[in-house]
Amino acid sequence: MPDAIKRFFAPVPESVGQARDFALHALAAWDLEGRADDIRLCVSELATNALTHSTCCGQGFHVTMSAEDTIVRIEIQDSCTHRPRRRRPSSDDTSGRGLHIVDMLCDEWGVEESGGAGKVVWSRFKTAPAPQGAPC
Numbered sequence: 001m002p003d004a005i006k007r008f009f010a011p012v013p014e015s016v017g018q019a020r021d022f023a024l025h026a027l028a029a030w031d032l033e034g035r036a037d038d039i040r041l042c043v044s045e046l047a048t049n050a051l052t053h054s055t056c057c058g059q060g061f062h063v064t065m066s067a068e069d070t071i072v073r074i075e076i077q078d079s080c081t082h083r084p085r086r087r088r089p090s091s092d093d094t095s096g097r098g099l100h101i102v103d104m105l106c107d108e109w110g111v112e113e114s115g116g117a118g119k120v121v122w123s124r125f126k127t128a129p130a131p132q133g134a135p136c
Helices: 014-030 036-054 098-105
Strands: 005-009 061-068 071-078 108-113 119-126
Touching: 005 014, 014 036, 014 061, 014 071, 036 061, 036 071, 036 098, 036 119, 098 108
Parallel strands: none
Antiparallel strands: 005 061, 061 071, 071 119, 108 119
8 A cells, every 4th residue: 555645734724735735646646535525525625724723823734644444534634723623503503513514424423633833634444445337
């Protein structure tokens, strides 16, 4: 299986789309596109959280992806020590649903302290290789 890949993203709104593209390119290169839509959406939500809640000091975030057999792990590392939590947004709230989405789409997720300052929010996905053409 491939080695883990890691990329830094600047603290700008365009980074969320770039993080999604980074994830999709990695999945395609690894031939693990079975859950690409779920992974893409979770990367988007977690990158948005990192951008919104932890880049106030002008720091960006890192996305690390790894795959082993049929498990893909996504990590979003930022410089904020505040641990995210699922909220109970009202129907009028315009935010607060991201971790609910992540929880529904991935097989497992959590938060860990990073080696220095900050945290890593990770998610794991059971996936399978992309289907090879239809049988004859």
